[in-house]
Structures are given as structure tokens and as C-alpha cells.
Amino acid sequence: MSLTHDEICELKEKANAVRISLIEALLEAGSGHTAGPLGMADIFTYLYFHQLKHRPQDPDWADRDRLILSNGHICPVLYAVMAHAGYFPLSELKTLRKFGSRLQGHPHREYLPGIETSSGPLGSGLSQAVGMALADRIDHGKTSSKFFYCLTGDGELDEGQNWEAIQLAGKERLHTLITIVDRNNIQIDGFTEDVMPLESLKDKWESFGWHVIEIGGHNFEAIDTACDQAQAVFDKPSVIIAYTIPSKGVPEFERDFRWHGASPGKGPDDIVPKGEQGILALKRLRTLGERVCNECND
Amino acid sequence: MNVTINMMYEDSKLNPHLFDTDVEQIPIRQGFGEGLLSAGEIDERVVGLCADLTDSTKMNLFKEKFPERFIEMGVAEQNLASVASGMAAMGKIPFITSYAMFSPGRNWEQIRTTICYNNVPVKIAGSHAGVSVGPDGGTHQAIEDIALMRVIPRMVVISPCDSIEAKKATLAAAQINDPTYIRLAREKTPVITTVDTPFEIGKALTVWAPSEGNAEVGIIATGALVYKALCSAHILQEQGIRVKILNMHTIKPLDVSAVISLAKETKRIVTVEEHQIAGGLGSAVAEVLAEHNPVPLRFIGIKDRFGQSGEPEELLEEYGMGVTHITDAVIALTRV
Numbered sequence: 001m002s003l004t005h006d007e008i009c010e011l012k013e014k015a016n017a018v019r020i021s022l023i024e025a026l027l028e029a030g031s032g033h034t035a036g037p038l039g040m041a042d043i044f045t046y047l048y049f050h051q052l053k054h055r056p057q058d059p060d061w062a063d064r065d066r067l068i069l070s071n072g073h074i075c076p077v078l079y080a081v082m083a084h085a086g087y088f089p090l091s092e093l094k095t096l097r098k099f100g101s102r103l104q105g106h107p108h109r110e111y112l113p114g115i116e117t118s119s120g121p122l123g124s125g126l127s128q129a130v131g132m133a134l135a136d137r138i139d140h141g142k143t144s145s146k147f148f149y150c151l152t153g154d155g156e157l158d159e160g161q162n163w164e165a166i167q168l169a170g171k172e173r174l175h176t177l178i179t180i181v182d183r184n185n186i187q188i189d190g191f192t193e194d195v196m197p198l199e200s201l202k203d204k205w206e207s208f209g210w211h212v213i214e215i216g217g218h219n220f221e222a223i224d225t226a227c228d229q230a231q232a233v234f235d236k237p238s239v240i241i242a243y244t245i246p247s248k249g250v251p252e253f254e255r256d257f258r259w260h261g262a263s264p265g266k267g268p269d270d271i272v273p274k275g276e277q278g279i280l281a282l283k284r285l286r287t288l289g290e291r292v293c294n295e296c297n298d
Numbered sequence: 299m300n301v302t303i304n305m306m307y308e309d310s311k312l313n314p315h316l317f318d319t320d321v322e323q324i325p326i327r328q329g330f331g332e333g334l335l336s337a338g339e340i341d342e343r344v345v346g347l348c349a350d351l352t353d354s355t356k357m358n359l360f361k362e363k364f365p366e367r368f369i370e371m372g373v374a375e376q377n378l379a380s381v382a383s384g385m386a387a388m389g390k391i392p393f394i395t396s397y398a399m400f401s402p403g404r405n406w407e408q409i410r411t412t413i414c415y416n417n418v419p420v421k422i423a424g425s426h427a428g429v430s431v432g433p434d435g436g437t438h439q440a441i442e443d444i445a446l447m448r449v450i451p452r453m454v455v456i457s458p459c460d461s462i463e464a465k466k467a468t469l470a471a472a473q474i475n476d477p478t479y480i481r482l483a484r485e486k487t488p489v490i491t492t493v494d495t496p497f498e499i500g501k502a503l504t505v506w507a508p509s510e511g512n513a514e515v516g517i518i519a520t521g522a523l524v525y526k527a528l529c530s531a532h533i534l535q536e537q538g539i540r541v542k543i544l545n546m547h548t549i550k551p552l553d554v555s556a557v558i559s560l561a562k563e564t565k566r567i568v569t570v571e572e573h574q575i576a577g578g579l580g581s582a583v584a585e586v587l588a589e590h591n592p593v594p595l596r597f598i599g600i601k602d603r604f605g606q607s608g609e610p611e612e613l614l615e616e617y618g619m620g621v622t623h624i625t626d627a628v629i630a631l632t633r634v
Contacts, residue, residue, distance in 0.1 A: 117387065124411065127381045131382060132385070
């Protein structure tokens with residue numbers, strides 16, 4: 001069933017709120033990643049507010065879907081969306097990266113209920129998701145009602161371990177496994193195709209036995225359709241290659257790889273002075289939010 | 299060999315034939331295979347994952363009995379560690395096997411982050427540890443694995459002395475929630491213990507003690523070299539030198555009280571391991587004694603070198619881990 005107009009409006013508004021929250025958290029922290037979290041805010045919002053079977057008040061609920069974040073450095077968006085979903089108070093976002101916080105600089109499963117795996121070192125999330133899907137199949141067979149969503153970066157696919165996991169998932173025909181690749185074309189040192197060419201990503205995954213779906217990662221209808229399709233594919237794992245804009249929502253930061261690992265106030269200052277980066281980001285997102293509201297209320 | 303059995307610690311219920319020339323010899327890894335099979339029979343959460351070495355790590359016994367709980371991973375040790383982590387997060391008790399050089403050698407960071415940092419009960423069995431792997435040569439002789447594993451928080455490190463102890467260690471590992479490394483060897487090894495020999499993770503086993511009075515030198519040994527230490531004790535006994543030997547099958551958590559108590563009794567300690575001296579059992583013992591009860595120490599182990607091809611016995615001699623080396627170290631210490 002496709003998303004209704006109202007549902008899309010709600011998701012857009014929520015995604016914008018998530019973006020604002022994560023920027024506020026980064027400003028408070030004074031460090032952390034900006035481009036990936038902003039770029040993935042729509043997909044995270046869709047998953048937590050429309051797709052995942054989960055219970056924020058009962059994060060260990062055994063029958064929940066699993067969301068495995070492999071590129072742990074984009075955790076500001078995970079924390080922000082979890083707070084909005086009710087896992088913990090929004091005010092706790094201000095503790096990001098601080099001593100004693102449950103919101104570690106890279107996620108730790110023991111610190112925060114609802115985090116499935118600790119991550120940060122790249123390339124091992126997919127292996128863990130494969131392990132979870134395998135274990136679930138041993139227990140529940142091919143008709144398990146759970147899905148395992150693994151979110152990876154694109155630069156992260158440089159790591160050879162991913163391809164070990166990709167070939168095992170293909171061999172084992174793990175159809176409950178759905179990987180979403182954040183294809184934003186940037187990594188720390190530059191554009192992915194300059195640092196280490198990944199294309200043709202589609203052909204690579206297909207040749208390993210995966211069902212491949214390519215979408216625009218800021219289009220909720222496309223995200224929804226892709227997830228529906230991935231869930232319907234049987235006897236094959238699916239990968240959704242989601243083309244996203246790094247730093248989506250703050251035009252001055254968008255598509256610039258230098259925002260990969262910088263927080264507002266610490267980013268490149270040739271376009272926006274450091275001292276104005278935080279205020280500008282919040283201003284742009286609030287303006288965007290007003291526009292979304294106006295469109296939806298028309 | 300004419301041996302006075304009463305010199306062997308009675309409570310340890312060791313193999314009464316261990317000094318016979320035709321003492322039974324079984325590879326330590328065989329005990330792992332049997333232990334895993336038993337663990338699988340006891341607990342259906344036990345699963346096995348192997349990186350294309352199913353027969354030589356003896357996981358084949360488990361695979362044949364429980365094919366639905368066995369995953370063939372291919373030659374992919376990084377994936378091996380992290381897939382096991384994912385299975386453990388879903389409630390399984392995964393055992394993963396390869397040669398120790400590749401797991402935990404190649405996949406150290408995956409073990410650190412996805413197993414230990416995540417705190418999931420994955421059991422890593424590293425076979426073919428030590429130079430006694432023999433003809434395969436230095437690339438396949440893991441002599442750094444104890445150091446690599448014991449430095450990671452939460453990791454339990456077990457180095458069984460024979461196949462019977464390996465079976466007990468495997469069964470015990472399946473019953474604890476901690477990530478665990480079990481070090482295994484390829485070659486046939488004299489069977490020192492019996493089914494009645496006590497085994498408890500973290501509790502050292504006294505395998506040799508003077509029939510009366512205190513020992514002059516304490517030997518703390520691990521793995522297959524416990525047998526060499528016993529042979530050395532037998533020779534030393536004939537020379538009138540009284541030693542006491544601890545089989546330190548668990549290197550982490552180390553039995554600190556047993557180490558301190560032995561040092562207080564003997565005032566001199568020799569450690570024995572088929573591993574680099576840097577970071578291994580000797581280092582672990584030295585860390586404890588330096589802080590709590592400093593005594594003269596000597597280390598039998600590999601001195602910052604790589605292995606090479608050869609027969610196991612000639613390699614142990616080349617690298618200073620033969621019976622004579624142990625005996626000489628003990629005698630030298632008695633003069634300190």
C-alpha cells in the first residue's frame with residue numbers, strides 16, 4: 001500500500017525535525033559528522049516512523065525488526081530519530097559525545113537500549129546483519145516475519161569484509177536481509193569515484209546474488225516502494241542503493257565532502273564562516289520546515 | 299621410564315602412564331571437536347561456523363551431527379567473526395574455527411569490536427597454534443595469538459594441555475557468557491590428564507609437587523608444553539631438585555592467587571609456553587608478580603622470532619622450548 005499524501009507530509013515534517021535535532025546535538029557536542037546524518041534523515045525517519053516493527057518502550061521486544069547501522073559515524077541521525085520515536089527524551093540529545101552519555105561518539109549497544117550493534121570501524125555491520133538473519137532462519141525457517149535492515153555508507157564499501165558478507169548472504173539466499181546503501185558519493189578524502197571507484201555498484205551486488213533496487217533517497221514514495229519490493233523478493237537478499245545528497249537540507253553544505261566529518265562551526269569556512277555555520281544550518285532547516293508545512297497544508 | 303608416581307599431584311588424577319614411552323598421544327584439536335559435539339548435544343543454541351577448514355579444526359564432528367546448525371563461511375575470517383557476533387546477538391552460542399594465524403590472527407579488530415566490545419558469547423577456537431605446526435612453516439605458526447587475545451577486555455583465554463582438557467575447556471566455554479578464545483595445536487600430544495582431572499576456567503591445576511616439603515622452583519606452563527615441563531620435573535627429581543608445576547590452562551582470567559602462592563613457596567618461577575615471550579603467559583605472570591610478589595623469573599618461549607619449516611620436535615629445540623631448556627632454566631634459577 002503506497003503512502004498517502006498525509007503520511008508523506010507527516011514524514012517530511014518529522015524528517016525536518018530530526019535534522020534540526022541532530023544539528024542542535026552536533027552544535028552542543030562541538031564535534032561529529034554532519035553530511036551523512038543530514039543525507040540519511042529521510043530514510044531513517046521513514047524506517048522508524050513507518051516501516052520498522054519496533055516498540056520504543058520495549059526495545060528488547062524479541063519479534064522486532066532489526067536495524068543495524070554499519071557506518072556508525074552517522075549516529076547523530078540514529079539518535080535523533082530514536083529520540084523523536086520515544087526511545088529516550090529529546091533533551092538527552094544534548095549529551096551527545098560527552099562523558100557519561102549513553103550517546104557515544106560511535107554507537108555502543110550496551111550503553112543505549114535500542115542499539116543493535118556497536119559500530120564505527122567500517123565494514124562489519126553487514127556481517128552482523130547476515131549473522132542475525134542466519135540465526136533467525138535457524139529458529140524460524142524461511143517464513144520468519146522479521147526483517148533485518150542494514151544501513152551502510154558507500155565509501156564504506158571499500159572495506160573487503162563487506163564483500164565477504166555480501167557473498168555469504170547471496171549464497172545463503174537471505175531474503176529477510178535488506179541492505180540500504182547511502183550512495184552520497186562522498187567520503188573523508190573526497191568523492192568516492194576519485195578515492196576508490198565503486199561503480200558499477202548495481203552490477204557488483206547483482207553478480208553476488210542480490211536483488212538490486214535503485215532509488216532517490218529523499219523521495220518517501222520511492223523509499224516505501226523499494227522496501228515493499230525488497231520484502232516481497234523471496235530467496236534472495238535485497239539491496240536498496242539510495243542516491244542521497246550529503247548535508248541535505250542546508251544548501252551551503254550540500255555535496256561538499258569536507259562536511260563528511262565536520263560539525264557546524266568546525267566545517268570549511270570558504271563558503272560560510274565557522275561562527276555562522278550553526279545558526280545558518282538551523283535557519284535553513286527551519287525555513288525548509290515552514291515550507292514543508294505550507295505545502296502540506298495547501 | 300621409571301617414575302615415582304607419588305610425585306605427581308594426587309588430586310589432579312593424571313594419566314598414570316604419562317611417562318611411558320608409548321603414552322597415548324592425541325591432537326589437542328581432537329578434544330575440541332569432541333567437546334563441541336557434546337556442547338551441541340547439550341545446548342541447541344550452539345552453532346558452528348568454519349572458514350574452509352572444517353576437517354582440520356575437527357568441527358566436522360559437529361557438522362555431521364548438526365548440519366542445520368553449521369555454516370560454511372568460505373575463506374573469510376573477518377566475516378567469520380562478525381557473522382558469529384550477529385548470531386550471538388540473536389541468542390546463539392557460536393563457535394568459530396580456523397587456524398589461529400587467521401582467526402584470531404587476521405580478524406583481530408572484528409573480534410575486538412563486534413565480539414568483545416559488543417559483549418557477545420562467541421567462542422573462537424584457533425587451531426594449529428605454535429611452531430609445532432611444523433612443515434607448513436612460519437606463515438602458519440601462530441605464536442602471537444595469546445598476546446592478541448588477552449589484551450582485549452572481556453576475552454577469556456584458554457590454552458589446554460591435551461585433548462581431554464580441550465574437551466572440558468570447550469564444554470566449559472559453551473556455558474559461560476564471555477567471549478572466549480581456545481588455543482589448539484595440530485600435532486599429536488601426550489595425554490596428561492584423565493576424565494577425572496578437575497577443570498575449572500580460571501583455576502590453575504597443580505600437576506607436579508614434591509611428595510614432602512616445599513619446592514625450590516615453581517614452573518608455570520600452558521598448552522602442550524606442560525608435558526615437557528613434567529618431563530623436566532622428572533629429570534630434576536633425579537638430580538634432587540624439587541619443583542612444583544602449575545598447568546595454567548586459563549591465561550585470562552589468570553589464577554592470580556595460585557601464581558602468588560607458588561612464588562611465595564618457591565621464590566623462583568619459570569614460565570613455559572609455545573608462544574612469543576612478549577605478551578604471553580610469561581608476561582601475564584610477570585605482571586602479577588612484579589606488583590604483588592617480585593621473585594626471579596625465567597621465560598621459556600619464543601624470543602622475538604618467526605617460525606620456519608621443520609619437524610615439531612626440532613623446532614621446539616631450535617626455539618629453546620625443549621625439555622633441556624626447561625631443565626637448564628630451573629637449575630640456573632636455583633643458583634640465583
